[in-house]
Amino acid sequence: MSRSDVSGDDENALECTECLDPADAFALVGNETRLAILEALWAADDGPVSFSELRREVGMRDSAQFNYHLQKLTGHFVIQRSDGYAFKHAGEKVVRSVIAGSFNEHPSLEPFPVEGTCFACEGPLQAVYEDERLSIECPDCGHGHGEYAFPPGGLNDRTREEIADAFDQRVRHLHCLAADGVCPECSGRMGTHVVETDEDCCLGAAVRVDHECVQCGHTLCSAAGLRLLDHSAVVSFHRERGISLDERPYWTLPWCVSDEHTEVRERDPYRLAVCIPLAGDELRVTMNGDLDVLETRVERGD
Ligand SMILES: [Zn+2]
Numbered sequence: 458m459s460r461s462d463v464s465g466d467d468e469n470a471l472e473c474t475e476c477l478d479p480a481d482a483f484a485l486v487g488n489e490t491r492l493a494i495l496e497a498l499w500a501a502d503d504g505p506v507s508f509s510e511l512r513r514e515v516g517m518r519d520s521a522q523f524n525y526h527l528q529k530l531t532g533h534f535v536i537q538r539s540d541g542y543a544f545k546h547a548g549e550k551v552v553r554s555v556i557a558g559s560f561n562e563h564p565s566l567e568p569f570p571v572e573g574t575c576f577a578c579e580g581p582l583q584a585v586y587e588d589e590r591l592s593i594e595c596p597d598c599g600h601g602h603g604e605y606a607f608p609p610g611g612l613n614d615r616t617r618e619e620i621a622d623a624f625d626q627r628v629r630h631l632h633c634l635a636a637d638g639v640c641p642e643c644s645g646r647m648g649t650h651v652v653e654t655d656e657d658c659c660l661g662a663a664v665r666v667d668h669e670c671v672q673c674g675h676t677l678c679s680a681a682g683l684r685l686l687d688h689s690a691v692v693s694f695h696r697e698r699g700i701s702l703d704e705r706p707y708w709t710l711p712w713c714v715s716d717e718h719t720e721v722r723e724r725d726p727y728r729l730a731v732c733i734p735l736a737g738d739e740l741r742v743t744m745n746g747d748l749d750v751l752e753t754r755v756e757r758g759d
Pocket residue numbers: 575576577578579580595596597598599600
């Protein structure tokens with residue numbers, strides 16, 4: 458793949474002149490020997506792997522045939538350096554996808570109870586795993602408390618409690634990236650929009666925030682409060698009242714999963730307020746439509 462037109466002021470700074478068609482890319486790795494080469498590179502310790510070592514690992518006697526397959530990968534998935542062969546990002550992604558299990562595992566996991574209660578009816582919550590997505594749901598009233606893709610590889614070697622914990626971390630990090638404008642799938646530019654309708658939303662929230670990637674179309678939705686989980690004023694407001702936010706799953710915090718704590722103060726441009734009650738006091742956080750925090754204020758109760 459050759460890239461050109463790298464310039465600072467060009468709107469599209471990196472233009473790909475000989476990009477591979479996706480179907481051709483899949484065809485290139487749709488071969489056992491080539492996958493074995495990528496897996497051998499993965500298994501090798503850091504640094505490039507020589508031709509002969511790679512061939513030995515893959516276990517192919519015919520040097521010419523091995524070279525044919527290796528050359529097919531070279532350029533797009535693998536790069537040839539003076540001291541051997543190494544991954545390009547796309548090659549590493551292929552192996553990671555195989556490891557994540559998306560292509561070859563169909564695990565089933567019965568719904569299991571998780572910490573916390575439903576923000577709407579205070580019933581118990583459960584984690585449901587379906588179609589490689591994990592969601593936190595209330596079986597009593599049906600309210601969702603967030604869902605996200607969770608590759609089957611994430612279920613390996615984990616107890617149910619650890620799966621729930623890993624899911625919590627994953628949701629926090631992916632939403633954090635998205636709110637910072639970086640697509641968690643492709644690193645493309647992500648836009649943030651305030652949406653006022655409860656259609657197409659896993660939370661059933663009438664006021665929510667959608668992040669959408671302009672490059673690959675990946676979308677995430679959340680309550681506006683989810684953005685605040687690592688904001689310093691929000692963290693210290695909780696810490697001063699005995700709660701460590703990084704030890705609480707996000708779904709146990711109603712302002713992260715429901716719109717009840719979100720007020721639309723102004724439209725065009727948007728101005729939102731998230732009100733977080735705790736121990737008789739209330740923290741009011743004002744944000745703009747991009748979820749930048751404009752102001753925080755603690756109202757003390759009597
Ligand atoms: Zn409920």
